[in-house]
Amino acid sequence: MKLAYWMYAGPAHIGTLRVASSFKNVHAIMHAPLGDDYFNVMRSMLERERDFTPVTASIVDRHVLARGSQEKVVDNITRKDKQERPDLIVLTPTCTSSILQEDLQNFVERASMSSDSDVILADVNHYRINELQAADRTLEQVVRYYLEKARRQGNLNISLTKKPSANIIGIFTLGFHNQHDCRELKRLLQDLGILINQIIPEGGFVENLHELPKAWFNLVPYREVGLMTALYLEKEFGMPYISTTPMGVVDTANCIRQIQKHVNIWSRILLDKIFDFEPYIDEQTRFISQAAWFSRSIDCQNLTGKKAVVFGDATHAASITKILACEMGIRVSCTGTYCKHDEEWFKEQVQNFCDEILITDDHTEVGDMIARIEPSAIFGTQMERHIGKRLDIPCGVISSPVHIQNFPLGYRPFLGYEGTNQIADLVYNSFTLGMEDHLLEIFGGHDTKEVITKSLSTDTDLTWNSESQLELNKIPGFVRGKIKRNTEKFARQNNIPKITVEVMYAAKEHLSA
Amino acid sequence: MSIKISETLTFECETGNYHTFCPISCVAWLYQKIEDSFFLVVGTKTCGYFLQNALGVMIFAEPRYAMAELEEGDISAQLNDYEELKRLCFQIKKDRNPSVIIWIGTCTTEIIKMDLEGMAPKLEIEIEIPIVVARANGLDYAFTQGEDTVLAAMAHRCPEQKTEIEKKKKIEDKSIQKIFSFLPLKTKEKKKKSLKNQFPLVLFGSLPSTVASQLSLELKRQSIHVSGWLPAQRYTDLPTLGEKVYVCGVNPFLSRTATTLMRRRKCKLIGAPFPIGPDGTRAWIEKICSIFNIQTEGLEEREQQVWESLKNYLNLVRGKSVFFMGDNLLEISLARFLIRCGMIVYEIGIPYMDKRYQAAELTLLQETCKKMCIPMPRIVEKPDNYNQIQRIRELQPDLAITGMAHANPLEARGINTKWSVEFTFAQIHGFTNAKDVLELVTRPLRRNNNLENLGWTNLIKIQKG
Numbered sequence: 001m002k003l004a005y006w007m008y009a010g011p012a013h014i015g016t017l018r019v020a021s022s023f024k025n026v027h028a029i030m031h032a033p034l035g036d037d038y039f040n041v042m043r044s045m046l047e048r049e050r051d052f053t054p055v056t057a058s059i060v061d062r063h064v065l066a067r068g069s070q071e072k073v074v075d076n077i078t079r080k081d082k083q084e085r086p087d088l089i090v091l092t093p094t095c096t097s098s099i100l101q102e103d104l105q106n107f108v109e110r111a112s113m114s115s116d117s118d119v120i121l122a123d124v125n126h127y128r129i130n131e132l133q134a135a136d137r138t139l140e141q142v143v144r145y146y147l148e149k150a151r152r153q154g155n156l157n158i159s160l161t162k163k164p165s166a167n168i169i170g171i172f173t174l175g176f177h178n179q180h181d182c183r184e185l186k187r188l189l190q191d192l193g194i195l196i197n198q199i200i201p202e203g204g205f206v207e208n209l210h211e212l213p214k215a216w217f218n219l220v221p222y223r224e225v226g227l228m229t230a231l232y233l234e235k236e237f238g239m240p241y242i243s244t245t246p247m248g249v250v251d252t253a254n255c256i257r258q259i260q261k262h263v264n265i266w267s268r269i270l271l272d273k274i275f276d277f278e279p280y281i282d283e284q285t286r287f288i289s290q291a292a293w294f295s296r297s298i299d300c301q302n303l304t305g306k307k308a309v310v311f312g313d314a315t316h317a318a319s320i321t322k323i324l325a326c327e328m329g330i331r332v333s334c335t336g337t338y339c340k341h342d343e344e345w346f347k348e349q350v351q352n353f354c355d356e357i358l359i360t361d362d363h364t365e366v367g368d369m370i371a372r373i374e375p376s377a378i379f380g381t382q383m384e385r386h387i388g389k390r391l392d393i394p395c396g397v398i399s400s401p402v403h404i405q406n407f408p409l410g411y412r413p414f415l416g417y418e419g420t421n422q423i424a425d426l427v428y429n430s431f432t433l434g435m436e437d438h439l440l441e442i443f444g445g446h447d448t449k450e451v452i453t454k455s456l457s458t459d460t461d462l463t464w465n466s467e468s469q470l471e472l473n474k475i476p477g478f479v480r481g482k483i484k485r486n487t488e489k490f491a492r493q494n495n496i497p498k499i500t501v502e503v504m505y506a507a508k509e510h511l512s513a
Numbered sequence: 514m515s516i517k518i519s520e521t522l523t524f525e526c527e528t529g530n531y532h533t534f535c536p537i538s539c540v541a542w543l544y545q546k547i548e549d550s551f552f553l554v555v556g557t558k559t560c561g562y563f564l565q566n567a568l569g570v571m572i573f574a575e576p577r578y579a580m581a582e583l584e585e586g587d588i589s590a591q592l593n594d595y596e597e598l599k600r601l602c603f604q605i606k607k608d609r610n611p612s613v614i615i616w617i618g619t620c621t622t623e624i625i626k627m628d629l630e631g632m633a634p635k636l637e638i639e640i641e642i643p644i645v646v647a648r649a650n651g652l653d654y655a656f657t658q659g660e661d662t663v664l665a666a667m668a669h670r671c672p673e674q675k676t677e678i679e680k681k682k683k684i685e686d687k688s689i690q691k692i693f694s695f696l697p698l699k700t701k702e703k704k705k706k707s708l709k710n711q712f713p714l715v716l717f718g719s720l721p722s723t724v725a726s727q728l729s730l731e732l733k734r735q736s737i738h739v740s741g742w743l744p745a746q747r748y749t750d751l752p753t754l755g756e757k758v759y760v761c762g763v764n765p766f767l768s769r770t771a772t773t774l775m776r777r778r779k780c781k782l783i784g785a786p787f788p789i790g791p792d793g794t795r796a797w798i799e800k801i802c803s804i805f806n807i808q809t810e811g812l813e814e815r816e817q818q819v820w821e822s823l824k825n826y827l828n829l830v831r832g833k834s835v836f837f838m839g840d841n842l843l844e845i846s847l848a849r850f851l852i853r854c855g856m857i858v859y860e861i862g863i864p865y866m867d868k869r870y871q872a873a874e875l876t877l878l879q880e881t882c883k884k885m886c887i888p889m890p891r892i893v894e895k896p897d898n899y900n901q902i903q904r905i906r907e908l909q910p911d912l913a914i915t916g917m918a919h920a921n922p923l924e925a926r927g928i929n930t931k932w933s934v935e936f937t938f939a940q941i942h943g944f945t946n947a948k949d950v951l952e953l954v955t956r957p958l959r960r961n962n963n964l965e966n967l968g969w970t971n972l973i974k975i976q977k978g
Contacts, residue, residue, distance in 0.1 A: 001555075001581045001582060001583060001584065001587055001592070001597040001598065001600075001601055002580075002581070002582040002584060003579050003580070003581060003582075003601045003604060003605070004561055004579060004580040004581075004582045005576070005579050005580070006561075006565055007558060007561055007562060007565065010558065010562040011557065011558040011559045011562055013559070014562065032651075033535075033620045033650065033651030033652050034529075034533060034535070034651040034652075034654075034655055035533055035534055035535025035536065035537075035538075035563070035651040035655070035656070036535065036559060036563075036651060037532055037918065038534070038535070038563050038566060038567055038918075040532060040918035041532075041566075041567065041916070041917045041918045042566055044917060044918050044919070044920065044921045044922065045917050045921070048921055049921060049922065050921060050922060050925035050972060050973050051922055051925070051973065052902070052919065052922045053918065053922075056530060056899070057530065059529055059530060060620070060652065061529070061652050061653070062652055062653060065623070065624065065652060076530075083899060094559060095557040095558065095559045095620075095621060096559075096620045096621065096624065099588055099621060099624045099625060100624060126557070126558075126559075127584065127585040127588065128585070130558075
């Protein structure tokens, strides 16, 4: 047992449902007790979905406990088949059903005999994998199912498209800024003269999956979801894939260069043509994207050496770390991810760009780390945003877990060249603005009347006399907490019970020494 | 499919394929209500993710609840449940030092038959903190029924009433008329100024403390003294219970608690409509007064005043139709109030209908329909959301009261919706809060008055089906 207040990645079935409901005309049936269908609430509220979420539950209740689901699951599948005529029904086990150990595969087989839809059982173990792993796996499972089906039926078409084309794999519902990223990627590929073969799972039809191998290559923008599918396609059909996330100026260029490499292999033969994307990269980097210019501009100088902490899923945390360190000159004191299953890759990616690496899915560890480092800004998930609020440190949200605020109506991609602009804005706005920073330092802040109430230290044995209290209030709000803590730390180390102005200065000297 | 609206109350039962919150969500309001408590939900990631997502922001305010997240070793019994829970509870004691720890049993603990009730008393002695066990799981219960299981478990912990004070008082004619309603007690002595109920009255149901004191005050005006609430603001202030104690519920979903209070604690249950809406509040007070044989004073005027103050809202809702999809068991009381406001209710979906506990409420509903000359709504227990949506399409109600899973899709199809969850968290009890109910109900209607002429009610592309 684990005492847990908060979790970064959800349970496995959420991942399966996210993939299933991203496809068009696919229905998921959960084998779950009443109330486990809150996925529908999340999708309807966070994504502001206009359509009914194609997820229903085959309810597990007392009767099911006593006698097994028996006909119930089969009935629910056939009923849904008649009601909605989906192409595919995904039977989704939950934590409850995995303990019941009912033979769901058997139900699937029985139901598929009487229904027009295809029926599959999502192959996820609730207690071993999390939401993201399950999503990855389910996507692969669905793709494999339809490619094998096509192969059996003999309508598998593996001839390449005439013009270079790509599949984008891993865009799906409730993903962090996925919709915007998708649009940006489409634009990027279009600029490069590459057709989009298919985008899965978001908005795709399972009936079209057998056309996947027609693309020249696969693009997997996020590590968490899509890699398994890309690997499967590579193994079965020799399709190359690119898993470099085009986030930030440097990696976007890297990604485009890889695309160039893969495209040229075939275009040399098929089209008798060599693509050269370098002029495009140069044009975009220097003049279209503002990020490269921004990092040269004097604004960005003020950020040099400022301390930041990064935490999120593997893709976003790694990319943002590299952007902060290489492209903006910010010092990343610690970077981390909750994707424990991807630890090795993550460490390799960020090794040279940060002081320390934290791999954990325990938010208190992350909170403690932030409190210890006291960065000028945090880039993390909604959880870090709340930690930041408590510690009075600004936070830019760069990764799921998500919140309704992370589904903006306006265009906010994180990928591609427009993404670099968005990230630059986010980073810059998260730090206290340069001039304001100086003025606060010179004039001692504009909110000096504020009473200090937020404190991390629980000990009350230290007392501040009125002068030192007054002096403390003169310190700008955003560093006041830090100064207070440092002073108290110093006082405690030196067994000083009463803090005077002298002690404050002594502490300051002690620290800067 | 054509839908007939019947003349009598009809009860139907559908498939139970409906959307509602898991009953563990009760920790969200109960931990706030019971200030010195700590709720430990013994379940899986699924439960935790639900709490985190459904209860959103509250989680960050250092809540006094947590998950005891079961891992594979717990499921396969490689780990010792008792030792594991002991470890976590000691940690909680160290970090938070609560006056009570409430273990919430979930579906998983049911299925693996974790003996929470057996372990609690042992651990309680070791840790020296009371441990209350409530099985609020989705196998048996829906949403607000979670509170019911917690309060029922807590009822066992209320101290025993000392009977000596009552000994002097003579009870005559204490025959039971029905199971849940009692003949008025005839007592000759009538003190003028002091509070008149000769037996203690305990109200059960968790309400925000302001609402609780409003209701207590309403009763005090009729010179009835409320001797305690289950739950109280603090666990250490649980009310005393016993044979001479009268109890009355304030919420329609507390049937287990009612049963426990009657059968196990020998209390006398006052079966009344629930104090939701001015009509409900008045009926509730009148029923309580009648039990104590007290003539109510100025209640009618008070109700009238409230209706008067609601005039603007009533103009908005009069003649409009409502469809309750059903998910929190407040539906009967809300429907009754809305009918009294002049609305037409097509269907009352409800997860579970305890006809005995809600008897007085159902009667009032029937009377209200007659009085307002409105056809009786159909009451659908364990509704089927898919069928309901077909009916909504056909009936095109002016307002659908529904869970969040359906709200946005219905809005996109031009059906006004109100999230039912809000009724659970808003203050809706008593005379004072009648306005809040209508504020909620009319919000989509008022919003529409503003957007009416823009011509974009229907926001989906027309497709098959």
